[in-house]
Amino acid sequence: QVIVEEALMKGVSVIVFDPTAQWSGFLRKCQDKKMLGLYNKFGMKKTDARAFNGNIHIVENAREAIDFKKFMKPGEINVFVANKLETRDIETFVANTVQQVFHENMPESRELRLILVFDEFHRLLPKFGGTGQVLVQIERAAREFRKWGVGLVLISQVISDFPAEVLANLNTQIQMRTKDENDLNKVKEEYGEKLVQSLVKAAVGNGM
Numbered sequence: 001q002v003i004v005e006e007a008l009m010k011g012v013s014v015i016v017f018d019p020t021a022q023w024s025g026f027l028r029k030c031q032d033k034k035m036l037g038l039y040n041k042f043g044m045k046k047t048d049a050r051a052f053n054g055n056i057h058i059v060e061n062a063r064e065a066i067d068f069k070k071f072m073k074p075g076e077i078n079v080f081v082a083n084k085l086e087t088r089d090i091e092t093f094v095a096n097t098v099q100q101v102f103h104e105n106m107p108e109s110r111e112l113r114l115i116l117v118f119d120e121f122h123r124l125l126p127k128f129g130g131t132g133q134v135l136v137q138i139e140r141a142a143r144e145f146r147k148w149g150v151g152l153v154l155i156s157q158v159i160s161d162f163p164a165e166v167l168a169n170l171n172t173q174i175q176m177r178t179k180d181e182n183d184l185n186k187v188k189e190e191y192g193e194k195l196v197q198s199l200v201k202a203a204v205g206n207g208m
Contacts, residue, residue: 001026003153004077007115008052011074012151015066016117017097019090023079023119026052054078062089066097068104072114087129094124098137101150109149116145122156135163142169159183177202 004014004026016023030036030049039046054077062085071078082090101116118138124130138154145152152170156162159175160182167173175187177199187208188196199208 004115004117005052007112007151008075008077012112013072013074013114014054014077014117015068015071015114016077016079016119017082017094018079019082019085019120019123021081021083023077023081023117024056026077026079027054027056052077056081058084059093060084062092063096064093066100068101068106068114087123088131091124091130091134094118095134095137098134098141101141101145101148104148106148106150108147111149112151113149115151115153116141117153117155119155121154122158122161125161127161135166139163139165139169142166160186174207175199176207177204 001023004016008014008026029051036046036049039048053073053075057078057080059080059082066080082093085093097116122128124134126132138152141152154162154166154170158178158180159167159173160180162170175183178184179200184196184199187199191208195208
């Protein structure tokens with residue numbers, strides 16, 4: 001959400017696919033007194049609290065087509081909430097959405113114009129009830145979206161859930177505190193024992 005906020009402030013459009021209805025906070029500015037009381041610790045003033053333009057869309061039809069050009073307004077966030085859909089239907093919706101981007105005939109762009117955020121992505125994996133078919137679309141997206149200035153953010157509890165083909169095409173990985181052995185072994189392999197110890201002991205909000 002921090003990455004998305006920064007992108008919105010720089011005029012990038014954001015579309016979030018939210019299976020848990022947790023992204024609506026962007027549309028109203030913070031009024032939580034406890035949170036506002038912490039602003040000065042981060043060089044912020046209470047008047048910095050802000051809302052972003054956008055809308056919440058409830059997805060009830062897994063085959064709903066998204067008109068991307070309609071939602072690509074600079075600095076605007078649109079959240080597609082899919083908490084009413086079954087896993088197979090969410091999978092269909094995500095796969096169709098990715099295909100839709102390829103059909104849009106967007107002009108090539110060196111600048112980031114749009115970010116697509118897929119939250120709770122592990123829900124689409126075979127071990128959680130998915131068929132795995134959507135992973136083919138996601139791998140293709142990770143390979144090709146950047147040429148149109150489209151960014152892809154995949155969020156999951158466990159990074160090692162992602163197939164190697166998808167991970168190989170993601171330029172940036174962020175690992176928060178974890179005790180998952182597979183993720184820790186992957187970090188140890190790539191970055192060394194010292195960072196593994198840091199991750200295990202990391203405070204909330206700290207990551208690699």
